Amino acid sequence: MAEFERKCPLFGREPSILSQPSRFEAIMSTRRFLQLDVFTDRPGAGNPLAVVVEADGLDDEAMQAFAHWTNLSETIFLFPPDIEQANYRVRIFTPRSELPFAGHPSIGAAWAVLETGLTTAPEGRLIQQCDAGLLPVWIEEREGIRVIHVRSPSARRREVVGPDWLSADALFGARRGSLPPALWDNGPNWWLVELADEQSVRGLSPDLAAIASLPGTMQSPGGKLAVFARCHEATDYQLVVRAFAPAQGIPEDPVTGSANACIAAMLHRAGRLPGTGNRYIAHQGREIGRDGKVEITVDADGEVWIGGQVQTVIRGEMDWP
Numbered sequence: 503m504a505e506f507e508r509k510c511p512l513f514g515r516e517p518s519i520l521s522q523p524s525r526f527e528a529i530m531s532t533r534r535f536l537q538l539d540v541f542t543d544r545p546g547a548g549n550p551l552a553v554v555v556e557a558d559g560l561d562d563e564a565m566q567a568f569a570h571w572t573n574l575s576e577t578i579f580l581f582p583p584d585i586e587q588a589n590y591r592v593r594i595f596t597p598r599s600e601l602p603f604a605g606h607p608s609i610g611a612a613w614a615v616l617e618t619g620l621t622t623a624p625e626g627r628l629i630q631q632c633d634a635g636l637l638p639v640w641i642e643e644r645e646g647i648r649v650i651h652v653r654s655p656s657a658r659r660r661e662v663v664g665p666d667w668l669s670a671d672a673l674f675g676a677r678r679g680s681l682p683p684a685l686w687d688n689g690p691n692w693w694l695v696e697l698a699d700e701q702s703v704r705g706l707s708p709d710l711a712a713i714a715s716l717p718g719t720m721q722s723p724g725g726k727l728a729v730f731a732r733c734h735e736a737t738d739y740q741l742v743v744r745a746f747a748p749a750q751g752i753p754e755d756p757v758t759g760s761a762n763a764c765i766a767a768m769l770h771r772a773g774r775l776p777g778t779g780n781r782y783i784a785h786q787g788r789e790i791g792r793d794g795k796v797e798i799t800v801d802a803d804g805e806v807w808i809g810g811q812v813q814t815v816i817r818g819e820m821d822w823p
């Protein structure tokens with residue numbers, strides 16, 4: 503990834519990538535549609551994502567209405583970029599609002615533009631344009647398996663005072679870890695709470711009404727909580743995570759890239775990254791019947807990359823007024 507950034511002007515990128523073909527089609531009422539499963543090696547185990555491939559002609563109201571109708575945690579709409587350095591532009595909607603950035607939609611967007619031929623990445627690199635800015639994407643091939651990595655917007659701790667229950671000795675009856683709770687922001691914001699162990703995370707019974715009332719910032723609404731713990735048993739993951747966003751209409755998110763990126767930033771600042779070589783795998787979703795895995799890398803500049811596999815489950819068309 504250091505080599506990637508040395509070659510990118512915005513991050514030193516060579517202009518050859520910018521000249522790769524982009525075949526976004528003309529405005530139409532019927533558009534290509536995909537439903538993907540993100541952060542998983544098999545369909546049905548990750549986080550579903552709806553993708554409208556050619557979104558030109560859809561206004562904000564139509565996109566929000568369609569995202570509400572799909573009733574998935576996020577729906578994305580793909581556009582040609584309007585910044586020279588980008589390969590594509592994505593807009594991200596929950597059932598209730600638009601987000602500047604989200605993890606599994608960004609992983610899925612990169613997969614979708616390659617899968618549908620909207621652009622190519624012969625050197626394994628793309629630049630995504632979204633409301634959070636320009637984000638570098640790295641495509642890794644592992645014996646024929648494509649893994650997408652996206653650099654998260656830099657996460658920052660926000661000095662927002664939470665309710666008393668957030669700092670109590672136990673969270674909804676679950677034992678805490680040693681890190682104090684804090685609000686972190688990388689586009690969406692997340693209250694992060696470390697719990698004592700994997701069992702405490704797995705067994706947590708959240709109070710969704712209390713979570714929905716959590717404060718946010720002026721730039722991003724609150725009502726989101728992610729809990730995590732290190733895993734001390736021999737597993738193929740080093741961190742377990744659960745994420746709740748009831749204020750956005752998502753009681754529990756299956757697998758959450760933005761929350762995992764915030765957690766990694768928090769742990770990096772505290773000098774407590776799990777795994778080796780600033781890399782680890784986070785597991786999320788078991789409590790709602792999923793088996794998601796998020797690959798986390800913290801680069802030499804302290805920036806967090808999230809990565810994972812994607813499965814295409816549905817290919818079709820959508821017709822939306």
